[in-house]
Amino acid sequence: MAGRKRSFWIRRIVRTLVTAFGVSLVAFLILHLTPGDPAKIMLGPYASEAAYEAIRERYHLNEPLPLQYLYWISGVFRGDLGDSIRYNRPVLELIKDRIGPTLALMGSALFISITLGIFLGIVAAIKRNTPIDYFATFQAVFWLSIPPFWLGILFLYIFGLQLRWVPIGGMVGFTSLIFPALTIGLRDEAWFARPMRAEMLEVLNQDYIKAVKAKGLKYSSVIVKHALRNALIPMITMIALRLPWVIGGSVVVEVVFSWGGLGSFLVSSVLARDYPVVQAILLLIAMLVVVANLVADLLYSVIDPRIRKES
Amino acid sequence: MAKILEIRDLKLSFETEEGTVEALDGVYLDVEEGHFHGLIGETGCGKSITGLTVIGLLDNNARIERGEVLFRGKDLLKFTERQFQREIRGKEVAMVFQDPASSLDPVFSIKDQMLEAVRLNKKEEKQSNERIVKELLNKVKLPDVESLLEKYPHQLSGGMKQRVMIAMMLGRNPSMLIADEPTTALDVSIQAQFLRVLMDLKNTTNLTVLYITHNLAVLTEICDEVSVMYAGRIVETASIGDVFNNPSHPYTRKLVNSILRADSTLDSLEEIPGSVPRLINPPPGCRFHPRCEEAVDECSRVIPPVKEIGTNHLVACLRR
Ligand SMILES: Nc1ncnc2c1ncn2[C@@H]1O[C@H](COP(=O)(O)OP(=O)(O)O)[C@@H](O)[C@H]1O
Ligand code: SF4
Ligand SMILES: [Mg+2]
Numbered sequence: 260m261a262g263r264k265r266s267f268w269i270r271r272i273v274r275t276l277v278t279a280f281g282v283s284l285v286a287f288l289i290l291h292l293t294p295g296d297p298a299k300i301m302l303g304p305y306a307s308e309a310a311y312e313a314i315r316e317r318y319h320l321n322e323p324l325p326l327q328y329l330y331w332i333s334g335v336f337r338g339d340l341g342d343s344i345r346y347n348r349p350v351l352e353l354i355k356d357r358i359g360p361t362l363a364l365m366g367s368a369l370f371i372s373i374t375l376g377i378f379l380g381i382v383a384a385i386k387r388n389t390p391i392d393y394f395a396t397f398q399a400v401f402w403l404s405i406p407p408f409w410l411g412i413l414f415l416y417i418f419g420l421q422l423r424w425v426p427i428g429g430m431v432g433f434t435s436l437i438f439p440a441l442t443i444g445l446r447d448e449a450w451f452a453r454p455m456r457a458e459m460l461e462v463l464n465q466d467y468i469k470a471v472k473a474k475g476l477k478y479s480s481v482i483v484k485h486a487l488r489n490a491l492i493p494m495i496t497m498i499a500l501r502l503p504w505v506i507g508g509s510v511v512v513e514v515v516f517s518w519g520g521l522g523s524f525l526v527s528s529v530l531a532r533d534y535p536v537v538q539a540i541l542l543l544i545a546m547l548v549v550v551a552n553l554v555a556d557l558l559y560s561v562i563d564p565r566i567r568k569e570s
Numbered sequence: 571m572a573k574i575l576e577i578r579d580l581k582l583s584f585e586t587e588e589g590t591v592e593a594l595d596g597v598y599l600d601v602e603e604g605h606f607h608g609l610i611g612e613t614g615c616g617k618s619i620t621g622l623t624v625i626g627l628l629d630n631n632a633r634i635e636r637g638e639v640l641f642r643g644k645d646l647l648k649f650t651e652r653q654f655q656r657e658i659r660g661k662e663v664a665m666v667f668q669d670p671a672s673s674l675d676p677v678f679s680i681k682d683q684m685l686e687a688v689r690l691n692k693k694e695e696k697q698s699n700e701r702i703v704k705e706l707l708n709k710v711k712l713p714d715v716e717s718l719l720e721k722y723p724h725q726l727s728g729g730m731k732q733r734v735m736i737a738m739m740l741g742r743n744p745s746m747l748i749a750d751e752p753t754t755a756l757d758v759s760i761q762a763q764f765l766r767v768l769m770d771l772k773n774t775t776n777l778t779v780l781y782i783t784h785n786l787a788v789l790t791e792i793c794d795e796v797s798v799m800y801a802g803r804i805v806e807t808a809s810i811g812d813v814f815n816n817p818s819h820p821y822t823r824k825l826v827n828s829i830l831r832a833d834s835t836l837d838s839l840e841e842i843p844g845s846v847p848r849l850i851n852p853p854p855g856c857r858f859h860p861r862c863e864e865a866v867d868e869c870s871r872v873i874p875p876v877k878e879i880g881t882n883h884l885v886a887c888l889r890r
Contacts, residue, residue: 287647464674469627470735474744475660478651485675492677564677564722 271463280543283335285293287328289293289541299337301344301534317342318342318535335542341535347527349397351540354521360430361520363437365509372451373498379448380455381487384463387456395456396472399449407442407508411515414438439516443508447501454497465489492563499555503548574603574778575624577685580637582619584629589850593619595802595857597637598876598884600647602794603745606772606779608789608810610825611799614849617782618668620799621748623647624780626654629672641746648778657719660690664739668751670731674723680734681719688739706737710767729760733767740771746778761788768792786829790814795882798822802849804876808883821863856888864889 292296297320298311315321318341334340340350383395395539402410417440419427425434462468463486471485472478506522513522521540528536560566577599584591596614601607609617622628623639626649639646641662649658667673674762675683684703707715723731732752739747749768751763769792771777781793789796790810793801797807798821817823853860859869866889874886 441782466667466669467675470665470667470673470738471675471686472627472655473625473659473665474738475658475690476686477655485678488677489675562677564679565724 262475271553271556272353275343275549278324278545279548282549283332283542284328286538286542287331288544289538290524291324297534300532303532312373314344331471331538340470340539343528343533345533345536347530350535353536354539354543357519357521358525359520360518361509361513361522363436364443364513364518364520365505367440368443368509369498370503371440372447375444376448376451377455377491377494381450381482381490383452383456384459385482387460392456395452402445402449405446407446408515410445411439411442411512414442428508428515430519435516439509439512442512442515443505446508448506450501450504451494451497453464455490455494458493461487462486462489488562492559495558496560499551502551503544506544508546572603573600574642575599575601575780576638576640577589577620578638578640578812579608580623580639581635582621582623582628582637583597583633583635585631585633586850587885591694591849593802593849595852596873597799597802597804599797599807600806601746601778601780603778604776605794606781606792608796609780609782609799610786610789612784615799615803616849617784617799618750621665621750621780621782624746624748625659625665626651627659627837642684643717646861660742660744662744663746663748664742664744665748665750666735666739666752668731669755670728670735670752671755673735676723676730678722678725680721680726684719684738684741687738687812702741702789705739706741709771710734710737711763711770712737727760727801728756729764732756732764733734736771737847738769740777745776748780748782750782751784754783759852760850765791777882786825790809798825801852803857803886805858805887806883806885808885810881811881812883816878816880816883818883818890820864820885832863856886 290300293300296311297318298314299306301314302310305357319327322330331341338351340354342348343353346353379395379398383392386392405413415427415438418424419553426437468481468486471481476484509520510522510525512518513520514526517523521543525537525540528540577597581592581593582594584593597616597620598606599620611617617713618766619628619632623634624641624646626646632649633823637647641658646654646658664769674680678686681700684706684795685699688699688702688706703719704715707718712718712733716732718730720728723734726734727743734753735752736747753764758762765788768779768781772779772792778833779792781789783789786796793810795807795809796813797804797814798819799805800821806813806817806822808816808818813822814826817826853870855870855872856862856865856874859865861870868888874888876884876886877890879885879890
């Protein structure tokens with residue numbers, strides 16, 4: 260059994276590495292997929308020939324592509340992500356300055372969406388076909404049908420401009436975090452609440468729920484201990500699969516709320532054709548998703564004994 | 571002999587999208603304390619519903635229209651959910667379900683699930699709770715209890731799971747166990763082993779068992795009395811001997827005959843011509859009349875009352 264378990268993890272980790280290689284390749288090729296001379300793309304058409312040559316030298320643009328990739332990726336491992344063309348500073352430093360706000364935003368958004376989504380899913384399942392259930396459905400459809408940038412603008416208008424409860428964009432302490440986080444979180448909450456309700460209903464229909472009731476267990480314990488634990492297992496994948504959307508959402512929302520994180524930095528770097536930065540951020544995002552999927556699998560094996568003991 | 575359970579004229583229906591399912595229509599059932607009472611009938615005749623009523627676990631769309639379900643003289647139909655949970659389930663009445671594969675929570679170890687039941691009893695220290703759990707598992711003849719405790723349900727065979735279920739349900743020392751087709755999902759050899767565990771309980775404890783099955787042969791091995799159910803009514807109740815030697819209701823006779831004819835397959839109920847009627851708009855009068863060879867005109871109009879035709883021998887047929 261231990262052998263099978265080990266080989267499962269070896270296969271899983273190999274798969275993660277292959278995926279990681281693939282995404283790093285994509286991030287690298289971004290610059291080369293754009294037609295034209297990469298040096299001109301980065302510096303624009305009006306730089307001096309010396310400047311072009313310098314950038315070709317710096318990024319090994321005269322070498323064949325595979326070699327360029329090797330230079331780039333070995334740099335990544337050494338912590339050298341290149342220099343920002345716009346700021347003329349190491350990309351790593353720039354990212355370090357901005358990753359905190361982004362993680363705070365995504366973390367709060369995920370926290371809101373997971374807790375609220377799971378809570379509403381449970382309540383809707385327990386109170387199915389009652390007004391509470393209908394309300395849960397209604398709010399989910401509501402949040403899902405509003406585009407995030409529009410919801411963000413709406414929040415800014417109402418709570419920033421009209422009511423003046425929060426600053427209008429920027430990062431001024433905790434209050435300015437609330438609405439960007441809600442803008443992403445509510446949408447993802449809607450995304451989680453429906454499947455959670457379905458999972459709960461499915462679990463509540465199982466014989467083992469009847470059996471634990473037959474033992475005489477309190478209803479609240481039946482729900483919290485047995486039903487919830489079982490219903491949460493499939494939700495782990497749901498949440499991991501949703502992560503790219505959370506990231507995508509935070510890019511848009513960071514721009515709307517002038518949130519000084521990686522998302523808005525990515526957008527401005529794309530516009531400024533600051534390719535080293537774009538490549539680095541894309542690589543970071545892709546790695547985050549890859550790692551999250553690995554963590555989801557790990558979590559599975561911790562929560563679900565059927566996986567823990569067998570595969 | 572004291573009756574532990576008396577069901578009187580229980581009428582129960584389900585509201586569904588297709589209409590009202592008249593699942594139980596005037597069920598009478600008396601169970602003596604310490605006896606093993608069999609409840610037999612074809613699939614869909616209302617056996618599980620009868621059991622679930624006693625333990626208060628009916629689906630939400632169930633509606634009780636009339637009757638009484640007296641447990642030690644107290645009418646369970648008047649109990650709230652909270653009363654069921656505090657006073658009945660596990661403590662007085664426990665239940666084992668048909669499919670052992672899905673009756674144990676897949677994400678908790680056997681030990682956790684057993685302890686959960688035992689802890690509901692009274693606050694005792696961990697040490698003695700674990701001792702009680704081991705004793706219970708020994709009682710149902712499960713081998714290698716120490717390693718079993720650390721296992722998860724998917725690591726056990728169906729027969730072992732079903733014995734764990736029994737042990738778990740006995741964890742609070744209930745007076746009555748409802749066993750809802752506990753061996754239907756098991757292999758024949760495993761069935762015998764399971765029945766031996768029950769026989770042993772019968773000989774060593776005062777446990778009352780309501781044994782639900784659609785297999786008459788199983789009942790002969792362990793039951794004192796048998797009630798025969800047809801389409802939501804009990805049509806005959808008698809001692810196990812009377813059911814075989816002196817069956818009275820036409821349906822019971824067919825059951826017994828089909829078993830005697832096909833002595834190899836004991837799963838014989840399918841051999842009676844016709845099928846159980848749907849319980850949305852069931853046949854009027856005696857619900858068996860479309861399939862009954864003895865039926866007369868009256869049978870499609872009059873609901874047969876329950877008559878006592880011998881000591882502890884009840885039958886509901888207009889021609890008896
Ligand atoms: N929740 C429900 N809603 C509607 N009909 C139900 C429900 N539960 C059971 N029934 C119906 O009640 C009848 C009796 O069911 P049951 O007691 O499970 O039969 P069995 O004798 O096979 O155990 C069946 O016709 C079944 O379809
Ligand atoms: S009442 Fe009539 S139909 Fe019903 S079992 Fe008796 S004889 Fe048959
Ligand atoms: Mg049944």
